[in-house]
Amino acid sequence: LQEGEAEGSVKEIKHSPGPTRTVSTGTALSKYRSRSAEGAKNYLEHEELTVRQLLLCLREGNQKVERLEVALKEAKERVSDFEKKTSNRSEIETQTEGSTEKENDEEKGPETVGSEVEALNLQVTSLFKELQEAHTKLSEAELMKKRLQEKCQALERKNSAIPSEFNEKQELVYTNKKLELQVESMLSEIKMEQAKTEDEKSKLTVLQMTHNKLLQEHNHALKTIEELTRKEGL
Known part of the structure; x- marks a missing residue:
């Protein structure tokens, strides 16, 4: 029995969950790290792919611009060639117009000729009206130009006169001051x-009063002497 119990206890220890938990945690960490590394790798790959796509778009855009420039250049050359051919054809038609004019006049009816004459008259009237409007606008422009020139000349004269006027004003201000x-x-x-005169007047008044007083005293003294003399004679 003791040996059986010992074997059972050994089996329980072998099937204990402790070591199993430790192994599972390490596995989870390694998986997490693996997933993180894989996620970072995928992110970098995505960014690199985006950059490559942008570079490709830029390259294609530059190539498209170059193709358009070449096509535009070729189109301009074709237009120039067409204009040259048209000019040459017009010269040839002008040279052959004299020989075919009689035939065309015979083929044309009176209604066609009348409508063409009316169209030409309308065109001449329109051109004459445009010419009159152009002359009117030209005259208005010339008048405006003349007024502006006169205004500029007046401003120049005013500006040239300002220094002399300023000097005259300064001189007048100085003279006035x-x-x-x-x-x-x-x-x-x-x-x-005036103060001196008032002082002299006051002094003169004092002297006049003193003189009058002395004169009164002198007269009084004379009267007293006369009375004393008269009394002594009696």
């Missing part, structure tokens, strides 16, 4: 003379 100072000086002198 100088006269004001002279007037103030004269007024102060007049006030001083």
Whole structure:
């Protein structure tokens, strides 16, 4: 029994969940790290793919621009060739117009000729009206140009006259200030003379009063002397 119990306990220890948990945790960490590395790798690959696509689009765009430039150049050359051919054909038709003019006039009816004449008259009237409008606008432009020139000349004359006017104004201001100072000086002198005159008047008044008083005293003294003399004679 003891040996059986010992074997059972050994089996329980072997099937214990502790070591199993440790192994599963390590596996999870390794899987997480693997997934993280794989995610980073996928992200980098996605970014590299995006960059390659952008570069490809730019390359295709540049090639398309180059093709369009070449096509535009060829189209311009074709247009130029067509214009040259048209000009040459017009010259040839002008040269052959004299020989075919009589035949065309015979083929044309009076209604066709009348409609062409009316169309030409309308075209001439329209051109004449446009010519009159152009002349009117030209005259208005010339008048505006003349007015602007006159205005510019007036401004130039005004600007050239400004320094002299400024100098004259400054001179007038200086002269006026100088006269004001002279007037103030004269007024102060007049006030001083008036003060002196008032002082002299007051002194003269005092002297006059003193003279009158002394004269009264002198007369009184003379009267007193006369009375004393008369009394002594009696």
